[in-house]
Amino acid sequence: MKTPEFNLLEEAWIRVLKDDCSEEMVSLPEAMIHAHEYRDLCGDTPEQDMAVLRLLLAVLHTIFSKMDEDGQDNVIDTPTQARKRWRALWEKGYFKEDVIRTYLEKYHERFWLFHDQYPFWQIPEAAVGTEYTVAKLNGELSESGNKVRLFPLCNGIKKQEMEYAAAARWLLYVNAYDDTSAKPKGKGLPSPGVGWPGKLGLIAAVGDNLFQTLMLNLTLLKDGRSLWEGEDKPIWEREPSKKERQEIAVPDNLAELLTLQSRRLLLKRDHNKVVGYYLLGGDFFDKNLAYAEQMTVWREVKEKDRKFFTPRRHDPSRQMWRDFGSIFVESGSNVRKPGVVSWYDTIATEMQWKIRPIRFRIASVQYGDKDFFVNDTFSDSLAFQGELLLQMSRPWQSRILDEINKCEEVAGAIGMLEGNLAKAEGRDADIVYAKELFYDRIDQPFRRWLMEILPETDDISKTCKKLDEIIQMVGKELGEEMVSNAGEAAFAGRMKDDVYYASPEAYNWFLGKLHKIYH
Known part of the structure; x- marks a missing residue:
């Protein structure tokens, strides 16, 4: 088969919703360059959209933590500079094409979906891992050899093969939300748990168009207050790890966290279609105290000698507004707001926004016993005047x-x-x-x-x-x-x-x- 093949910087694979409510597939750079022309992401599921959103944010954070809105080298080194950088981007209203393309082209070889050495978000060594069919890759099916859905959304040939564009989207999904059913190849290896976003109560701010959504979640300051400790190192700027089930320190930079290699993956293809994939456990860390994560809700945990916060998964039986207090109101030491909510507080104050509606969206995957399989998915959203989040309210x-x-x-x-x-x-x-x-x-x-x-x-x-x-x-x-x-x-x-x-x-x-x- 031809290698390399299907470059994510050139091929159309990200699904977006246009203002006339029609759908379009675009490449990775186009999704950002023309974000102001699109209403939203429009992937196969809201959970998949969250995974794609995190990829886009990793690109943007890597660029604009080091460059200004016009692409001039200028590393953010003060909170004031971060707020001004964000404001300049927002007021411009779009991302400059040459800034996006110039950065991504430097890593062109790392964005091939199929590549002998560096397949995107994959490693060739994963070929020794557990083999799965397309029915498990497709999050709308989430089938394995031991669990077949009685009423699947897709049947027939769609359960046996997949176009490259769809496979690229679902690759991000599996890395994010894979369950714990795969057995380790090595002996005595710890369980990494589900993919990192699968451990979270994912939340994102939503704007009037995709550009605004990206900007509202572009947390140039951690929790809206402090500088990020480390330099952004997304997966395409790093040598991918080949170790199975590797415990690591919590990343000190947002781009690395957003592109965490929760699974070692390798897509399997035949006759220009993806027919399955191979999987090994990937990188993981203790979710407690992982405060670098900006897109999760939290819950307090009390132990004998300490108390801390850990990500809280969403309860599908609860409407989002019922958790208004634990998500949006930092009423005491027992509540920790999501980073994207605290960031909104910061930028709304910077921009002196008064009457401005804001919407937040949540999404999560619901797992079965011991996270061994995917039971269902869940999403919700809540809109209100952004002023309600500010100190004066x-x-x-x-x-x-x-x-x-x-x-x-x-x-x-x-x-x-x-x-x-x-x-x-x-x-x-x-x-x-x-x-x-x-x-x-x-x-x-x-x-x-x-x-x-x-x-x-x-x-x-x-x-x-x-x-x-x-x-x-x-x-x-x-x-x-x-x-x-x-x-x-x-x-x-x-x-x-x-x-x-x-x-x-x-x-x-x-x-x-x-x-x-x-x-």
């Missing part, structure tokens, strides 16, 4: 958290009502479903309410009262439906554990609980 942040807590209390009351009605009917309760039904009904009203808040002009009490009325109405309507559906048996009621349960009493208790929550 602390009173608003506090009241929003209060409103979310009230919703949690109403959900708990709905669950209790379901439990009491089940006892009155003589059936098993489905409390989880009852709560999910409530959250489903208030989901869009809450999102609209949050988006419509104008912190500088709106009255906090009046705005919150408006939401309170909506939530109480939804809660009462759902409670009435539950009582009605319980039927005559529940109305008559029954004794259980020396307590009499009946739907009228259950509903009256529920109304009393609602009144207590909101008055």
